[in-house]
Amino acid sequence: MHALVFIKQVPDASQVRVNYETGTLIREGVPAILNPFEAHAVEEAVKLREKFGGKVSVITMGPPQATQALKECLAMGADKAFLLSDRAFAGSDTLATSYALYEGARKIIELEGEVDLYFAGKQAIDGDTAQTGPGIATRFDIPLVTYLTKMDEVNFEKKYAVATRLTELGHETVQVPIPAFFTVEESLNELSHAPLPWLIKAAQTEIIMLSSENVELDRNQCGLKHSPTMVKKAFTPEKRQRGETLTGSLDELIKETAGHLASFVK
Amino acid sequence: MLDITKKDPEISNYKDVWVYVEQTDGVPQPVSFELLTKARELAAQIDGKVAAVSIGKNVAHLADEAFKFGADKFYIIEDEIFADYRTEPYREALSELVVKYKPEIFLIGATTQGRDLSGTVATELRTGLTADTTKQDIDPETKFLLMTRPTFGGSLMATIYCPKHRPQMSTVRPGVFSAVPVESPVAGEIIREKTDITEEKIVKKILKKVVSNESSVNLSFYEVIVAGGKGMGSKDNFKMIQDLADLLGGTWAGSRKAVELGYVPQSRQVGQTGQTVHPKLYIACGISGAIQHVVGMQTSDTIISINTDKDAPIFDVSTYCIVEDALKFVPKLIEQLKSQKLAEVTNER
Ligand SMILES: Cc1cc2nc3c(=O)[nH]c(=O)nc-3n(C[C@H](O)[C@H](O)[C@H](O)COP(=O)(O)OP(=O)(O)OC[C@H]3O[C@@H](n4cnc5c(N)ncnc54)[C@H](O)[C@@H]3O)c2cc1C
Numbered sequence: 001m002h003a004l005v006f007i008k009q010v011p012d013a014s015q016v017r018v019n020y021e022t023g024t025l026i027r028e029g030v031p032a033i034l035n036p037f038e039a040h041a042v043e044e045a046v047k048l049r050e051k052f053g054g055k056v057s058v059i060t061m062g063p064p065q066a067t068q069a070l071k072e073c074l075a076m077g078a079d080k081a082f083l084l085s086d087r088a089f090a091g092s093d094t095l096a097t098s099y100a101l102y103e104g105a106r107k108i109i110e111l112e113g114e115v116d117l118y119f120a121g122k123q124a125i126d127g128d129t130a131q132t133g134p135g136i137a138t139r140f141d142i143p144l145v146t147y148l149t150k151m152d153e154v155n156f157e158k159k160y161a162v163a164t165r166l167t168e169l170g171h172e173t174v175q176v177p178i179p180a181f182f183t184v185e186e187s188l189n190e191l192s193h194a195p196l197p198w199l200i201k202a203a204q205t206e207i208i209m210l211s212s213e214n215v216e217l218d219r220n221q222c223g224l225k226h227s228p229t230m231v232k233k234a235f236t237p238e239k240r241q242r243g244e245t246l247t248g249s250l251d252e253l254i255k256e257t258a259g260h261l262a263s264f265v266k
Numbered sequence: 267m268l269d270i271t272k273k274d275p276e277i278s279n280y281k282d283v284w285v286y287v288e289q290t291d292g293v294p295q296p297v298s299f300e301l302l303t304k305a306r307e308l309a310a311q312i313d314g315k316v317a318a319v320s321i322g323k324n325v326a327h328l329a330d331e332a333f334k335f336g337a338d339k340f341y342i343i344e345d346e347i348f349a350d351y352r353t354e355p356y357r358e359a360l361s362e363l364v365v366k367y368k369p370e371i372f373l374i375g376a377t378t379q380g381r382d383l384s385g386t387v388a389t390e391l392r393t394g395l396t397a398d399t400t401k402q403d404i405d406p407e408t409k410f411l412l413m414t415r416p417t418f419g420g421s422l423m424a425t426i427y428c429p430k431h432r433p434q435m436s437t438v439r440p441g442v443f444s445a446v447p448v449e450s451p452v453a454g455e456i457i458r459e460k461t462d463i464t465e466e467k468i469v470k471k472i473l474k475k476v477v478s479n480e481s482s483v484n485l486s487f488y489e490v491i492v493a494g495g496k497g498m499g500s501k502d503n504f505k506m507i508q509d510l511a512d513l514l515g516g517t518w519a520g521s522r523k524a525v526e527l528g529y530v531p532q533s534r535q536v537g538q539t540g541q542t543v544h545p546k547l548y549i550a551c552g553i554s555g556a557i558q559h560v561v562g563m564q565t566s567d568t569i570i571s572i573n574t575d576k577d578a579p580i581f582d583v584s585t586y587c588i589v590e591d592a593l594k595f596v597p598k599l600i601e602q603l604k605s606q607k608l609a610e611v612t613n614e615r
């Protein structure tokens with residue numbers, strides 16, 4: 001088995017604060033973390049490798065600092081880690097990002113052999129678009145299974161997978177031929193602690209660098225200039241003003257609140 | 267796969283505003299009508315028409331609904347193979363339709379299905395897609411669609427546009443716009459298309475579908491929402507949240523921590539990774555007001571918050587701030603409201 005997981009390093013959105021005076025994000029001191037959904041994607045891929053043998057590769061497109069997130073995946077048990085980094089990619093929107101990652105994945109296939117299972121997170125917590133995974137799957141023209149909550153069965157002889165995903169009304173179980181692409185929910189699995197030998201191995205594993213020098217890329221589909229969407233402006237959301245703080249004894253507070261609610265009582 | 271060379275590169279040939287009318291077993295998603303209402307506004311500004319698009323097994327009855335909300339046209343593809351939503355055949359059918367009829371703007375609900383479908387269709391069409399928008403405007407000069415969306419968990423807003431590719435695509439969260447029927451609906455044109463996809467060509471098979479009632483709560487239907495957070499302390503204590511909601515003719519909801527603690531099902535989570543709501547009244551009990559929660563409820567008309575911490579950020583967005591123990595306050599409030607109601611009934615007699 002060969003699984004490839006697309007991972008992203010993101011600023012911890014829950015720690016980003018806004019400076020309302022300047023209308024900018026305060027990013028200083030905000031740690032960069034592995035996007036939470038990807039930890040579950042790596043966990044699932046590693047679990048499958050433990051069961052079936054084979055290997056798990058991870059790839060990220062980002063600046064050199066993203067190495068940190070790749071190392072984290074290696075420590076979780078991934079075997080190979082690829083950093084796709086090039087100035088040509090700067091400012092890519094999701095269409096351009098999924099293009100670059102698609103080409104990066106094709107390079108990995110060339111180096112490491114065919115991939116059976118592709119995984120991505122459901123969404124990245126900084127951009128929240130949930131488009132990158134579907135975009136890559138579409139370029140490969142392989143079945144897409146979003147909102148994965150359970151990998152029921154993978155059959156490598158007969159080349160199919162059975163998987164459960166969330167739907168609007170509940171969930172459904174689908175069968176797809178592999179290779180297939182999965183975007184994962186956090187509820188897919190519980191994260192486990194990696195055994196010490198993996199951590200040691202991870203520390204010794206080199207990150208493999210990919211760039212426009214060794215990956216074949218159509219420059220007309222990369223980076224800010226070739227991204228169909230553009231940011232016109234960014235601004236801080238209008239802040240609602242704090243209203244009235246009700247004062248008085250508990251009974252008085254209740255009376256006043258009930259007064260405000262009177263028109264709603266059915 | 268779509269043959270992309272068939273797509274017209276000349277952007278001035280793209281007209282009209284399309285809305286994807288999403289359905290499951292023939293039942294439409296309300297967000298589709300919210301988008302049709304918005305589409306009317308946008309179409310008027312670009313001199314285009316509003317078209318609804320639906321794919322499924324039995325969806326012809328959705329035409330009347332679409333016309334009621336102002337669609338001028340209804341594109342429909344009906345086939346047995348579309349009985350259940352599956353990414354690949356829906357993607358193919360929809361992409362072909364776009365290539366053939368060239369909409370300038372294409373809006374899709376940011377539902378589970380809409381998010382699955384939109385990313386893959388936009389990739390096929392090699393066009394831009396802006397996810398989870400909360401505001402849509404037409405630039406008066408360029409006539410481009412300006413799509414505004416929250417990023418970084420709602421800390422920042424970004425206005426995105428797509429100048430050189432068509433259609434300009436975006437997904438919109440349910441509950442962001444209101445669905446308003448037109449005063450005197452006219453039955454518009456129905457354009458029926460066929461598909462040459464056959465079941466044999468579709469590799470994905472659905473083995474089992476499970477419908478759970480709890481997973482389909484649409485919070486945006488309600489004018490009153492009473493929500494609880496971690497501060498409610500236990501699942502049992504959520505009974506009072508439900509009681510208060512019942513009394514006010516509304517529904518109940520929770521923060522993500524309340525969901526994680528098992529007090530509330532995920533289907534009732536408000537916020538960035540839950541639902542966006544804008545009821546007339548939102549009551550937050552024991553919710554701190556983290557940005558990811560606030561982005562989902564800050565446009566409510568009136569917000570009443572009960573929190574023991576006088577500095578809780580939820581108060582920064584609240585109309586009425588009550589620094590109290592919710593576990594004491596809420597039961598007393600329910601009592602008071604009940605006795606008021608009783609008094610009214612007695613008076614009426
Ligand atoms: C990527 C991401 C996405 C997220 N998406 C969402 C989302 O969609 N929705 C969401 O809600 N959160 C979301 N969160 C989580 C969010 O950051 C907060 O952790 C969460 O909203 C906190 O929930 P809470 O207010 O219930 O709990 P806490 O923050 O723990 O607050 C509990 C509050 O209760 C008060 N309290 C305690 N006891 C009482 C009492 N007896 N009476 C009254 N008040 C009391 C406390 O003072 C405190 O303010 C997300 C986080 C991340 C990183």
Ligand SMILES: Nc1ncnc2c1ncn2[C@@H]1O[C@H](COP(=O)(O)O)[C@@H](O)[C@H]1O
Nearest residue numbers: 006007061120121123124129130131132
């Ligand atoms: N730059 C990137 N490098 C690798 N994977 C990515 C990148 N951006 C997004 N992804 C993957 O796509 C998923 C969805 O991201 P997004 O579309 O940005 O919400 C993430 O959870 C990752 O698995």
